[in-house]
Amino acid sequence: MSLREWAQREVALACKREKPDRKEGEFDYGCACYESALKAFNSLLEDGHSGMSIGYTKQILNRLIDGKPLTPIEDTKGTWEYVHTNTKKGCRVYQCKRMSSLFKDVYPDGTVKYHDNDRIICAETNSPDVYFTNNFISRIVEETIGEITMPYFPEGKPIKVFVREFLVDPKFGDYDTLGIHYLNHDGKKIQIGRYFKETESGFEEITIDEYLSRAEKMVKS
Known part of the structure; x- marks a missing residue:
């Protein structure tokens, strides 16, 4: 049995357990997630990944899914977008364009503070x-x-x-x-x-x- 066939059987078993009475063509959220994962897995196989390379690719994919950058973020022009002015803290607040949970506060004296909500x-x-x-x-x-x-x-x-x-x-x-x-x-x-x-x-x-x-x-x- 090939890896592709094994994965297809596992997803079929999972979908059957998720919704035993599912009719052909009927939408089910849980089964749709299993089938979507199978598409991604088959795509990796089509690209020739296996062993170490599929593990490395998985790490990259997980970071993309989690909304995390693949390379370090730097405080350079074009990386930040002004959001608002925090009058209580007395600073201008910017949001990172590469990572939505990352912000920086810029104070009048030039002090910069970064905070990542995640x-x-x-x-x-x-x-x-x-x-x-x-x-x-x-x-x-x-x-x-x-x-x-x-x-x-x-x-x-x-x-x-x-x-x-x-x-x-x-x-x-x-x-x-x-x-x-x-x-x-x-x-x-x-x-x-x-x-x-x-x-x-x-x-x-x-x-x-x-x-x-x-x-x-x-x-x-």
């Missing part, structure tokens, strides 16, 4: 499979791993940060206490251990003792 994702320690993004947490994490500099070549997978949020004072809404515990980066676990509480003027860093005291109050309440 670089860092967060998860609660008690719900590690549910991810979200948080700009404040991302800024704290970058104090540990470093800010984005040019040229920039984003990693294939985002950096995962594990945190715990809870509420002590109901007037602050959903949560007013934050513990940023550790992150996973390049397969390594890096401890952060920074803790914050919300005040009338924003988040303020606190000691681990105060964090644990607030956690105890939350449990009792």
Whole structure:
């Protein structure tokens, strides 16, 4: 059996399991995805890929699917598009034309800051499979791993940060206490251990003792 025949049989079995009663010509979203993947696989075979070359091509395809550039991004003319002026931060905001999640802030004194909305994702320690993004947490994490500099070549997978949020004072809404515990980066676990509480003027860093005291109050309440 050829590789092409094997793949075709696997997709047929998957589609049958996805929708056993599917009639010929009937559209099914799950089956359409399997069949689309088969088209891409057959295209690779037609180009003569196998072994190492198909693996290398897969890496390239995965980056394109994920919206990540194939070569490093540089801060050159024509790479950025003006979006708006952030009056609160006092800077002009530009979006990268090559990567929609990448932005740069340009301040009047010439300072430039870059931020990638997809670089860092967060998860609660008690719900590690549910991810979200948080700009404040991302800024704290970058104090540990470093800010984005040019040229920039984003990693294939985002950096995962594990945190715990809870509420002590109901007037602050959903949560007013934050513990940023550790992150996973390049397969390594890096401890952060920074803790914050919300005040009338924003988040303020606190000691681990105060964090644990607030956690105890939350449990009792």
